[in-house]
Each structure stands twice: as C-alpha cells, then as structure tokens.
Amino acid sequence: MAVAALALPSNAMHAAPQADKSPAPNAAASASPPMVEALEANDVPLDQGGEVELRWKVPAGAAGDAIDRFVVQRTLGREEFDALLTERRKAAFQTHLKALLAQGVAPEQARTQAGIKAREQFPKLAPGAALPIEWLPQTTEVPRPKELPQDRVVTTTIAELDPGSKYHFQVFAVDRGGAKSSAAAIGPVGATPGGFLLKRAALLGWIVVISGAVMFFILLARTGRVMRIRRIAALEAVDEAVGRATEMGRPVLFIPGIQDMDNVQTIAGITILSRVAKTVAEYDATIEVPTSRSLAMQAAKEAVQASYMQAGRSDSFNPDAISYITDEQFGFVAYTAGRMVREKPAACFYLGCFYAESLILAETGNSIGAIQIAGTAESSQLPFFVAACDYTLIGEEFFAASAYLSGEPDQLGSIKGQDVGKVISILVIVVVALALSIQVAAMKMAPATGPSVMSKVADASGFVAGKIKWILKT
Amino acid sequence: MKRLVPLWIASIAGITVIVSNFIPVALGMSDLVTQMFQVLAAVAYVLGAASIAKVHLGKLSAKRPGWGYSIVVLGCFAITLFAGLLKIGALPADRAPYLPYSGKYDSEGSVVWWIYEYAISPITSTMFAMLAFYVASAAFRAFRAKNVEAILLLGTAFIILLGRTAAGAYLTGWFPDEIGGLKLENLSLYIMLVFNTAGNRAIIIGIALGVAATSLRILLQIDRSYLGSGE
Numbered sequence: 001m002a003v004a005a006l007a008l009p010s011n012a013m014h015a016a017p018q019a020d021k022s023p024a025p026n027a028a029a030s031a032s033p034p035m036v037e038a039l040e041a042n043d044v045p046l047d048q049g050g051e052v053e054l055r056w057k058v059p060a061g062a063a064g065d066a067i068d069r070f071v072v073q074r075t076l077g078r079e080e081f082d083a084l085l086t087e088r089r090k091a092a093f094q095t096h097l098k099a100l101l102a103q104g105v106a107p108e109q110a111r112t113q114a115g116i117k118a119r120e121q122f123p124k125l126a127p128g129a130a131l132p133i134e135w136l137p138q139t140t141e142v143p144r145p146k147e148l149p150q151d152r153v154v155t156t157t158i159a160e161l162d163p164g165s166k167y168h169f170q171v172f173a174v175d176r177g178g179a180k181s182s183a184a185a186i187g188p189v190g191a192t193p194g195g196f197l198l199k200r201a202a203l204l205g206w207i208v209v210i211s212g213a214v215m216f217f218i219l220l221a222r223t224g225r226v227m228r229i230r231r232i233a234a235l236e237a238v239d240e241a242v243g244r245a246t247e248m249g250r251p252v253l254f255i256p257g258i259q260d261m262d263n264v265q266t267i268a269g270i271t272i273l274s275r276v277a278k279t280v281a282e283y284d285a286t287i288e289v290p291t292s293r294s295l296a297m298q299a300a301k302e303a304v305q306a307s308y309m310q311a312g313r314s315d316s317f318n319p320d321a322i323s324y325i326t327d328e329q330f331g332f333v334a335y336t337a338g339r340m341v342r343e344k345p346a347a348c349f350y351l352g353c354f355y356a357e358s359l360i361l362a363e364t365g366n367s368i369g370a371i372q373i374a375g376t377a378e379s380s381q382l383p384f385f386v387a388a389c390d391y392t393l394i395g396e397e398f399f400a401a402s403a404y405l406s407g408e409p410d411q412l413g414s415i416k417g418q419d420v421g422k423v424i425s426i427l428v429i430v431v432v433a434l435a436l437s438i439q440v441a442a443m444k445m446a447p448a449t450g451p452s453v454m455s456k457v458a459d460a461s462g463f464v465a466g467k468i469k470w471i472l473k474t
Numbered sequence: 475m476k477r478l479v480p481l482w483i484a485s486i487a488g489i490t491v492i493v494s495n496f497i498p499v500a501l502g503m504s505d506l507v508t509q510m511f512q513v514l515a516a517v518a519y520v521l522g523a524a525s526i527a528k529v530h531l532g533k534l535s536a537k538r539p540g541w542g543y544s545i546v547v548l549g550c551f552a553i554t555l556f557a558g559l560l561k562i563g564a565l566p567a568d569r570a571p572y573l574p575y576s577g578k579y580d581s582e583g584s585v586v587w588w589i590y591e592y593a594i595s596p597i598t599s600t601m602f603a604m605l606a607f608y609v610a611s612a613a614f615r616a617f618r619a620k621n622v623e624a625i626l627l628l629g630t631a632f633i634i635l636l637g638r639t640a641a642g643a644y645l646t647g648w649f650p651d652e653i654g655g656l657k658l659e660n661l662s663l664y665i666m667l668v669f670n671t672a673g674n675r676a677i678i679i680g681i682a683l684g685v686a687a688t689s690l691r692i693l694l695q696i697d698r699s700y701l702g703s704g705e
Contacts, residue, residue, distance in 0.1 A: 047498070048498040048501070049498055086569050090568065090569075090571065093571060093572060111571075111572050112572065114572060115570075115572030115573075118572075163498075193498030193499055193501070194498060195497065195498075195499065196496060196497060197495070197496050197497070197498055200495060200496055203495075203496075204496050207492070207686070210683065210686050210687075211686070211690055214686075214687055214690050215690075215694075218694075218696065260515060261511075261515075262508075262511055264685050264688055264689060267688070267692065267700050268688055270699075270700045271697060271699040271700045274699040274700070275699065293515070293518075293522075294515070294518040294519050294520075294521050294522025294523075294525070295514065295515050295518040297518075297521070297522060297525060298518055298521055299700065299701075302701060303699065303700065303701070306701070320528065320529060320532070323525050323526075323529050324521070324522035324525040324526060325526075328594065328598065329598070330597070330598040330601035330602060331594075331597075331598065333601060334597075334601055356602065356605060359605060359608045359609060359612060360601075360604070360605060360608050362612075363608040363611055363612055366615075377681045377684070377685070379674055379677050379678060379681070382677070384612060386616075387612040387613070387615065387616040388612050388615075394677060394680075395677040395678075395680040395681040395684065396680035396681060396683060396684035397684075398684065399681070399684030399685060399687065399688045400684060400687075402688075402697055402699060403691070403697065406697075406699065408696075410696045411691060411696060411697060414687050414690065414691050414696065415687065417687060418683045418684065418686065418687040421683040421686070422679070422680070422683060425679050425683075
C-alpha cells in the first residue's frame with residue numbers, strides 16, 4: 001500500500017468513524033438514496049487470509065434508478081496504520097525541529113529533542129492493542145447488479161487485507177447524481193487464513209499423482225525390475241569431453257549457473273558436477289568451477305571434494321579451483337569469459353540457471369574450440385545454447401541427468417515416474433483440444449433454432465472441456 | 475552424521491515449504507525457512523569474500539601473470555566494503571530522519587550508490603551491449619543452410635525477422651485481404667503464437683515434471699549427490 005494513499009489529515013488521528021460526518025439518516029431520507037440493509041461481513045473460509053466477504057440487501061423501496069452503485073470503505077490495517085504513524089511523526093519532527101531551531105537550540109540537540117517529542121506525540125501502539133478506527137480514504141465501488149436476485153442480496157469480496165488485523169467496514173448506497181446514503185457499518189472482522197487453500201486443490205492433486213507415480217516406480221526398481229531410459233547424447237559425451245581435456249592437458253570448466261542454492265537448477269547442476277568431478281578425478285584431469293554465489297561455491301567445493309575422495313584421489317583435490325567471483329551477473333561473465341580466453345579449457349559445462357550471459361559464455365567457449373555441454377530449465381536461453389554448444393540438455397533432460405549418470409535403480413525409477421505425469425498431460429491436452437474442436441464444429445453444423453443432435457454434441461463437448469478446465473483451475 | 479543432519483534439514487525445510495502452499499497457517503514456518511536460508515547465504519558471503527581474498531592475495535604474492543589486476547580487485551573490494559559498512563554519504567532514512575545512521579548504505583548520494591551508478595552500471599551495460607555481437611555470431615553459424623532442418627530454421631528466422639520490422643510491412647503490406655494471412659507480420663505472429671508457443675509449452679511441462687521428480691528425489695534423500703558423493 002503506497003504511503004501517499006494514507007495521507008489523512010493529522011487531526012483525524014484516533015478519530016471516530018467518518019460515518020459521523022455522513023448526513024443523519026432522517027435528514028438524508030428525503031434527498032439521499034436509502035441505506036443498505038442487513039450488512040454482513042464474513043472472513044472468507046479456505047483462503048490464504050486477507051479476504052473478507054461483504055453481503056448486504058438492497059432496500060425494498062429502492063426500485064429503478066434509486067441506487068446506481070455502492071461504495072465500500074474499510075479501516076486501516078496494522079501495517080497501514082504504522083505507515084500513517086510514521087508519516088505523522090515525520091511531519092511532527094519537522095515542525096518541532098523548526099520551532100527548536102528558532103528558539104536557538106543547537107542543531108544536533110534540536111534533532112534529538114524533536115525526535116523525542118514526535119515519538120511522544122504519536123506513540124506506537126502496544127503489541128496486541130486494538131487498532132483505532134481510521135478510515136482508508138480509498139474506497140471500493142460495487143456496481144448495482146442489473147438483475148437483482150429475489151433476495152436482493154449483493155455480495156463483494158474485499159481483498160489484499162492484512163491477515164493479522166481486524167477491520168471495520170461501511171457501505172454507502174449512491175445514486176446517479178452521486179448522492180450518498182447514510183453508512184451501514186460493521187466490524188471488527190478479521191481476514192484470517194483458512195485451514196486449507198481450496199484454490200490450490202488441483203495443484204495438490206497433481207502433486208499427489210506425480211509423487212505417487214514416482215514413488216511407485218522407485219519401489220518397482222527396488223524389486224529388481226530393469227528401468228530402461230532412452231540414451232541422452234549430451235550425457236554420453238561427458239566421458240569424451242573429460243577425456244579430451246585430459247589428452248590436451250587443459251582444464252575442464254564447469255559453471256553451475258548464476259543462481260543460489262535455493263534454485264533447483266543450481267542443485268541439479270551441482271549433482272551433475274559431482275559426477276563430472278568424479279570422472280575428472282579418475283582421468284587425473286583438472287576441473288575449475290567459478291561460481292557467482294558464495295553458498296553455491298561452498299556446496300560445489302563439498303561435492304567436488306567428495307567426488308575426488310570417492311575416486312581415491314583426495315590428494316589431487318585443489319580447493320582453490322572452486323572459487324567465488326561475484327554476484328554481479330555481467331561481472332561474473334567478464335571474469336569467466338576472460339579466463340576462458342586465457343586458459344582455453346578443453347571442455348566447458350554450463351549446467352544450471354542462466355540468463356543473458358548464456359550466449360556470451362557459450363560463444364566464447366565456441367571461439368576457443370572447447371567441447372561444450374549445456375543444460376538449463378530457462379527455456380528462453382535454450383536456443384542460445386543449442387546454437388553455440390555441441391550438446392544441450394533440454395528441459396527435463398537436465399533434471400534427469402544426475403539420475404542418468406548415477407545409473408542407480410532408485411533414481412532411474414523416479415525418471416520413469418515422471419513419464420506418467422507426461423502421459424497424463426498429453427491425455428488432458430488431447431481430450432480438451434478434441435472436445436473444444438468438436439464443440440466449435442458442432443455449433444457450426446447445428447441449425448440456428450431449436451434443439452438438434454449437433455447442439456447436444458456441442459453442449460456435451462463444451463461440458464467436458466469446461467469440467468476439465470474447472471478441475472485444473474480449482 | 476556430517477551428511478545425515480544436512481539431509482534431514484533439507485527434507486524438513488522442503489516439506490515445510492510445500493505444506494505452506496496448501497495450509498496458509500504454515501506460511502509462517504515457510505517464511506522462517508526462507509529467512510534461515512537468507513541468514514545462511516549472508517554467512518556464506520564471508521566465505522565468498524575469503525575466497526576472493528585468498529585467490530588474489532595468492533596471485534599477488536606469487537606474482538603470477540596479471541597480478542596487477544589483483545591489486546585493482548582487492549583495492550575496489552576494500553573501498554566498497556569500507557564505504558558500505560560505514561554508510562559513507564548515506565542520508566538518514568525518511569522513517570527516522572533523527573537517526574544519523576538509519577539510512578540505507580546504498581541510498582541515493584552515498585558512496586556505494588555512486589560506485590554502482592557511475593562505475594558498475596556502465597560497465598555491466600557495456601557487457602550487456604556486447605551481447606548483440608554474440609547473437610549475430612551465433613545466428614550466422616546456426617543459420618547456415620547445411621541440411622533440411624537448418625534450411626527450415628533459416629526460413630522461419632527470415633520470416634520472423636522481416637515480420638517484426640518495417641521491411642516486412644513494406645514488402646507484403648499490399649497483399650489483398652483475401653490472402654492477408656500471408657503478410658509477413660501475420661505469418662510471424664502465427665509462427666510465434668502457434669509453433670513457438672506449442673514447443674515452448676512442451677518444454678515447460680517437461681521442466682515442471684523434472685523439477686517435481688528432482689525435488690522428490692532430494693526430499694526422499696534418494697539423490698544425495700548435491701552434498702558430495704552419491705553413496
């Protein structure tokens with residue numbers, strides 16, 4: 001919420017609701033529209049918090065054009081109130097500072113005293129204390145429905161509220177001329193989070209199905225069932241790339257992206273790094289891993305060291321070969337590209353999260369004649385890698401790489417499991433596309449008036465497509 | 475134990491974040507996990523700084539080729555760190571104008587802001603600008619018509635390039651409405667909306683499934699290689 005939006009006059013602080021400023025019901029009765037009836041405010045259940053549903057009845061006498069729209073106003077939440085308090089403190093500080101300086105108080109002393117006075121004038125609310133009723137100047141307009149339901153109830157949801165605060169609401173009826181009714185007020189109501197987020201039920205369903213499939217195939221693999229995975233050329237080329245570097249006596253360069261360890265692509269990159277480093281250690285080649293995040297550097301160091309130990313070459317491990325460069329995207333690229341040109345690594349691996357630097361790195365590697373293997377989940381960077389690298393792991397291949405290289409049945413089983421997700425996705429896409437196409441074709445073929453077989457087909461197809469879309473959205 | 479504890483921390487943290495996506499009450503726990511990561515990343519900066527110092531001091535003391543640049547790196551590092559820690563030139567924050575050190579270290583007018591605005595930003599912009607030449611170089615190689623696929627790629631790229639420039643409209647703008655679909659700008663739009671979107675979505679669905687499977691392998695502690703060896 002912008003602070004500017006909260007710039008209420010300072011004398012409104014801790015004031016009574018502005019409803020008092022509205023015309024009294026009796027006085028307004030002749031000129032203003034009638035007040036709304038039966039106002040209710042309820043916290044929206046099964047949401048993530050921050051939403052309150054308001055319901056009210058259009059008065060029975062408000063026929064025709066008597067009411068054009070409704071205006072909903074709410075009180076400030078805790079954060080908004082704190083922001084307002086800060087604004088007022090700042091203004092008070094400047095006022096006190098001017099006064100003190102005019103009195104001849106030394107500037108430093110005046111600043112301190114003005115600060116104290118401002119804080120005393122506008123003290124912070126005690127934790128847990130109820131918020132004073134301060135109405136937000138911004139209002140929400142709700143148009144009057146063209147066709148009122150029989151019960152004359154109008155509903156609206158006020159969103160983006162602070163789940164930790166309680167709010168008061170007031171609703172005005174407004175006519176075409178802009179005349180407002182008296183306020184119907186209600187509160188306090190909280191916008192607390194529900195126990196479960198219904199909006200994400202479909203996502204949960206997907207997670208359960210995919211996870212279930214992955215776990216099923218992992219268990220199947222454990223029973224001894226052989227899992228066959230298609231050949232991935234880029235991963236078959238790892239040995240070749242490292243072998244080439246060994247023969248040429250040049251280093252292997254591995255870049256695990258430019259993001260931190262909270263990005264799954266960086267984790268995937270480091271899992272592949274551990275396999276590549278093991279091959280490097282076995283071939284007695286050298287590997288260099290410049291990183292753009294210090295946490296990623298530490299993780300890469302651990303992974304490479306463990307791989308060297310696993311290969312029985314702990315003594316060859318050089319911790320300085322895994323270094324932190326800078327978080328700055330193009331600073332990292334400048335360093336790495338320069339190093340590539342100077343040291344001419346024979347094999348370059350770019351496996352992780354990359355943005356605009358992908359092409360600079362890959363083109364530099366190409367210009368020095370290195371064998372290059374890349375992989376990322378950033379779909380916008382894939383064309384650059386495809387254009388400039390020898391092998392590219394596209395999308396899911398990148399995430400399957402670690403399991404593929406390990407050859408462990410458990411991990412291969414998990415790749416099989418994700419194929420189930422792919423089959424379901426394909427089925428959903430085909431069914432929805434077919435249903436919508438049939439609906440359009442049937443609607444064109446159906447006669448303009450009256451029921452027919454074609455109109456029924458169109459309805460049925462629309463129903464199927466609509467249901468699937470609804471399930472996916474819910 | 476050295477591996478067991480991090481594995482369990484990863485599993486618990488991951489499951490907490492997943493659960494908080496569906497149970498809003500657990501959102502606080504998820505935020506806590508995120509904050510813990512930020513604290514950890516902040517601590518790791520010390521290791522990063524140590525790594526930079528170690529590499530460049532080593533280069534300097536051994537007088538390896540390019541050691542002069544290490545002096546520049548270490549000098550800039552020290553100046554920026556000093557200016558940032560002492561908030562040199564930073565004005566007090568708007569929220570608390572009465573507190574001299576309440577301003578942000580990189581607020582407008584501070585030394586760090588000046589370094590960023592007048593040194594880092596122009597240099598990074600220069601690097602970014604060079605990208606255009608790399609694109610041209612990669613395009614030249616990718617569009618060589620050496621086989622059927624490359625010819626298709628070249629043809630598609632040609633349509634897209636022309637369709638997105640004034641030249642496309644100039645060349646085919648006179649086409650009658652009956653064959654308006656063949657105008658270069660319409661062809662370009664069609665290729666982007668249909669072929670490109672379809673291919674892109676297929677890749678994105680694959681990525682989403684790959685992320686799910688990878689996350690599951692890590693949460694279930696099946697893939698431990700990110701902590702070192704697989705065993």
